[in-house]
Amino acid sequence: MTPLALADVITGREPGPDGYVRLDVPAATWEALAAGCAAGLHQMSALWADRGEMRLALNDDERHLRAIVSLRTDGGTYPSVARHHAPALRLERAMRDLYGTHPDGLPDPRPWLDHGRWPGRTRDERYEFLPVEGDGLHQIPVGPVHAGIIEPGHFRFTANGETVVRLEQRLGYVHKGVEGLFAGADLERGARLAGRISGDSTVAYAWAFARAVEAALGWPVPPRALLLRAIMAELERMAHHISDVGAICNDASVIAIHAQCALQREDVLATTQVCLGHRLMMDRVVPGGVAADLSSEGTGAVRSLLSRLEATNGEIRRVYDSMPSLQDRTVTTGIAAPELVRQYAAGGFVGRAAGLAFDARKTFAYAPYDTLEFSVRTRTTSDVDARLMVRLDEIDDSVRMVGQLLDRLTPGAVRSEPPTAVAAGEGAALVEAFRGDVFVSVRLGADGRLARVHPRDASWFQWPLLEAAIEGNIVADFPICNKSFNCSYSGHDL
Amino acid sequence: MRSFLRDALLKGMATISSPGAGQAALEEVARALGERARRRLGRSLSIREVDAGSCNGCELEIHALNNPVYDVERFGLKFVASPRHADVLLVTGPVTWNMREALLRTFEAMPAPKWVVGVGDCAADCGVFAGSPAVVGPLSGILPVDLHVRGCPPPPLDIVKGLLALIEAPG
Numbered sequence: 001m002t003p004l005a006l007a008d009v010i011t012g013r014e015p016g017p018d019g020y021v022r023l024d025v026p027a028a029t030w031e032a033l034a035a036g037c038a039a040g041l042h043q044m045s046a047l048w049a050d051r052g053e054m055r056l057a058l059n060d061d062e063r064h065l066r067a068i069v070s071l072r073t074d075g076g077t078y079p080s081v082a083r084h085h086a087p088a089l090r091l092e093r094a095m096r097d098l099y100g101t102h103p104d105g106l107p108d109p110r111p112w113l114d115h116g117r118w119p120g121r122t123r124d125e126r127y128e129f130l131p132v133e134g135d136g137l138h139q140i141p142v143g144p145v146h147a148g149i150i151e152p153g154h155f156r157f158t159a160n161g162e163t164v165v166r167l168e169q170r171l172g173y174v175h176k177g178v179e180g181l182f183a184g185a186d187l188e189r190g191a192r193l194a195g196r197i198s199g200d201s202t203v204a205y206a207w208a209f210a211r212a213v214e215a216a217l218g219w220p221v222p223p224r225a226l227l228l229r230a231i232m233a234e235l236e237r238m239a240h241h242i243s244d245v246g247a248i249c250n251d252a253s254v255i256a257i258h259a260q261c262a263l264q265r266e267d268v269l270a271t272t273q274v275c276l277g278h279r280l281m282m283d284r285v286v287p288g289g290v291a292a293d294l295s296s297e298g299t300g301a302v303r304s305l306l307s308r309l310e311a312t313n314g315e316i317r318r319v320y321d322s323m324p325s326l327q328d329r330t331v332t333t334g335i336a337a338p339e340l341v342r343q344y345a346a347g348g349f350v351g352r353a354a355g356l357a358f359d360a361r362k363t364f365a366y367a368p369y370d371t372l373e374f375s376v377r378t379r380t381t382s383d384v385d386a387r388l389m390v391r392l393d394e395i396d397d398s399v400r401m402v403g404q405l406l407d408r409l410t411p412g413a414v415r416s417e418p419p420t421a422v423a424a425g426e427g428a429a430l431v432e433a434f435r436g437d438v439f440v441s442v443r444l445g446a447d448g449r450l451a452r453v454h455p456r457d458a459s460w461f462q463w464p465l466l467e468a469a470i471e472g473n474i475v476a477d478f479p480i481c482n483k484s485f486n487c488s489y490s491g492h493d494l
Numbered sequence: 495m496r497s498f499l500r501d502a503l504l505k506g507m508a509t510i511s512s513p514g515a516g517q518a519a520l521e522e523v524a525r526a527l528g529e530r531a532r533r534r535l536g537r538s539l540s541i542r543e544v545d546a547g548s549c550n551g552c553e554l555e556i557h558a559l560n561n562p563v564y565d566v567e568r569f570g571l572k573f574v575a576s577p578r579h580a581d582v583l584l585v586t587g588p589v590t591w592n593m594r595e596a597l598l599r600t601f602e603a604m605p606a607p608k609w610v611v612g613v614g615d616c617a618a619d620c621g622v623f624a625g626s627p628a629v630v631g632p633l634s635g636i637l638p639v640d641l642h643v644r645g646c647p648p649p650p651l652d653i654v655k656g657l658l659a660l661i662e663a664p665g
Contacts, residue, residue: 200550
């Protein structure tokens, strides 16, 4: 199969208002584009089923091109993308479980989200993990219920003594049928659902959903609302970055840093509660604008929060740099091979720690980031330390960004009325959540309700890299590696 | 690191004073358990948390219970890794079919006497996920629930007030 570059396929075509070129392709082009992903000519962003079609969202990061290509399936059968490009494997297994599609040539036929527990689809046969052969190997099954307060998932370790030889994940435990619930919902309910795809990225998902709907309907957003959305998104980013930095240090038994980070996170959440009415800012981003405004006292409270965040972050960095015993646990631990990271086109700090300069706020800049001054922070060592450093750097950047955004706030409306003419339409959006880019595609029916929504979490392309990153590390380092990725279960399981 | 110590000495305590048990929670617990059963809990509770399908919003707020501001261990509330050590099963999420068995097995692994607390709107009535075929139904249809803490997600203070109702005498 000769690989085909996205740039060559879409030359001369104009992107829609959401930045995506949309086109139908025959099976041969579909396969050639899949091979193009494998050859690194462009990046796979999402893959989903819709009404007898398969859709593939592709990015050309270098040329800043995006497209959604559609392939009409033959009663659900279509040429597998994973056959050419391994990162599509879990996506295709998930779509097959949910929509009954048949990816022809799928390299791994095992179910993924379907555990044989859904009513009418119960099965008793066991899920077979991949065989691991060798002398002196033993297996350690972990989960779905883990020791701490975290989401459920199963990790099957195969170890030789203390060293992990292989990790195989099994996810899907928190599958709650989010896509099914979107179908037929009105926009208001859709926005609430979008904010609960992964609670830790509620602002990012609600924003991606809102942008997709606004693109589909030609719904303008007031300038003040755009600024407020970015302020909320950056506050969300900082709250998670700071607490995850603390959690990583906690796994290396440095509880003093953990306590400081937890206090700083609580400071952010207490401020958002007072200024925006919800600690996690759930349901604050809605199609057409935002559902919360920042008063002048609120603006002052966020400004003083920023100075505390900057001071704490600086101090955390100084303490981290001064502790060789802590760095001993993070440096060269959990290295995700940069060529794998590129193959999976992993977003967020997982990608940037491996030198991938992708950030949806920059690569496919959306308002108001297109007018903000900031750079994409990268590292090259791709270990726990690099992922942690990227996050410390990004907290500093977010502090500056929110400062710029607050400077620009002028009085005005924060939400516009929906367009009166109801029309069927499609829209998609890519938003940079704290852990990476989230993609949301929306198709509206003629009745103005949601016909099909597909959200794709950054974790889809990060979870498999965690399997690879832990190889050769000791079992006891799994928690610190896992924290340094902090993938979403809920965002993945849907 | 010196700055952390300096802050600890000069800035005063970050930990808030006890909010006391929530009135509604006290009443619900009294109804569910009765005074005698509650006395058996004593002043120390070991809690095993299980996410049975949550969006992870509740987990973020349950995590916050252990931060220096809420610091629930001072009340005798301790999160434990094994269900064998637990008195209370703290459950979040609408209970998915894929998590049902793991949830039941965790409950069965706990020694009696044991109590179940549902955290968040999803645990009470499946929240925004109600009606999905991938969801079994409210937690109360699967396990005997002694206390609900509502909210989406409930702020840490509400969870603290609910848990205190389990160990504090009313009034």
